[in-house]
Amino acid sequence: MTTHISPAIVMRTWEFGETDLMISFFTADKGRLKGVAKGARKSRRRFANCLDVFCLSSLEYELKRGGELYFLHSGKLVHGFPGLRSDFSSLSLASYMIELTEILFPLGVVSKRMFELLNCSFSALDKDKNIDKLRILFEAKAMTLGGYKINFDRCCKCGRAYVGEGRAVFKQSKGGIACLKCEQESKLSPGLGPATVKALNAIQSTPWDNAQASGLTNEMIHEIKPLFRLHMEYRIGQRLKTAQYLE
Numbered sequence: 001m002t003t004h005i006s007p008a009i010v011m012r013t014w015e016f017g018e019t020d021l022m023i024s025f026f027t028a029d030k031g032r033l034k035g036v037a038k039g040a041r042k043s044r045r046r047f048a049n050c051l052d053v054f055c056l057s058s059l060e061y062e063l064k065r066g067g068e069l070y071f072l073h074s075g076k077l078v079h080g081f082p083g084l085r086s087d088f089s090s091l092s093l094a095s096y097m098i099e100l101t102e103i104l105f106p107l108g109v110v111s112k113r114m115f116e117l118l119n120c121s122f123s124a125l126d127k128d129k130n131i132d133k134l135r136i137l138f139e140a141k142a143m144t145l146g147g148y149k150i151n152f153d154r155c156c157k158c159g160r161a162y163v164g165e166g167r168a169v170f171k172q173s174k175g176g177i178a179c180l181k182c183e184q185e186s187k188l189s190p191g192l193g194p195a196t197v198k199a200l201n202a203i204q205s206t207p208w209d210n211a212q213a214s215g216l217t218n219e220m221i222h223e224i225k226p227l228f229r230l231h232m233e234y235r236i237g238q239r240l241k242t243a244q245y246l247e
């Protein structure tokens with residue numbers, strides 16, 4: 001059996017047996033995995049502070065014979081993101097990010113970019129307290145990586161290219177926008193101004209740092225919020241449990 005060492009984000013932990021800890025963690029090279037840390041609750045030596053939820057740690061692990069469960073041998077804390085735990089809103093958003101990742105990426109589905117997105121998002125949440133903005137950045141980028149990018153190129157009804165002028169309307173069942181000749185703005189088809197469309201389109205396709213600097217105004221955030229609620233409900237087929245803590 002081969003031992004691996006990967007940077008990993010700790011997603012969840014459960015007490016297991018008398019002294020063990022079960023851990024769900026997201027790695028850059030193997031996706032989301034589940035492992036057991038033997039004796040981790042009794043002796044903290046091999047796993048000093050590195051198995052707390054949301055931590056970025058370097059974990060050493062090995063696949064248990066004949067299964068999908070891993071044995072964790074040791075770990076080292078890389079970043080604990082203490083600012084993320086300092087208030088309820090940040091903590092809630094981090095939990096929400098974990099839940100969305102779990103839904104979009106089942107066990108063992110590899111996505112280096114998703115690992116990087118989680119890492120960048122936790123790093124931002126460690127310092128930045130603009131919860132609404134960080135939530136939108138994460139939703140847009142995670143949904144894109146999960147295969148649910150919103151199409152802003154053309155009207156999903158008449159096919160006319162959207163050239164960045166005038167308002168557009170989001171269509172939930174199409175995962176795209178329609179022009180105002182084809183659709184009216186309503187609660188189920190929220191409208192977006194041209195600057196909002198442009199910003200959101202850029203967020204979906206640029207690296208995190210550019211997306212974070214994209215200059216989302218409060219007005220834009222107000223327009224985008226109902227859009228992602230509809231988009232995620234339709235594509236994922238459920239409302240995230242942790243969403244209630246963010247309202």
Ligand SMILES: [Zn+2]
Nearest residue numbers: 155158179182
């Ligand atoms: Zn149209």
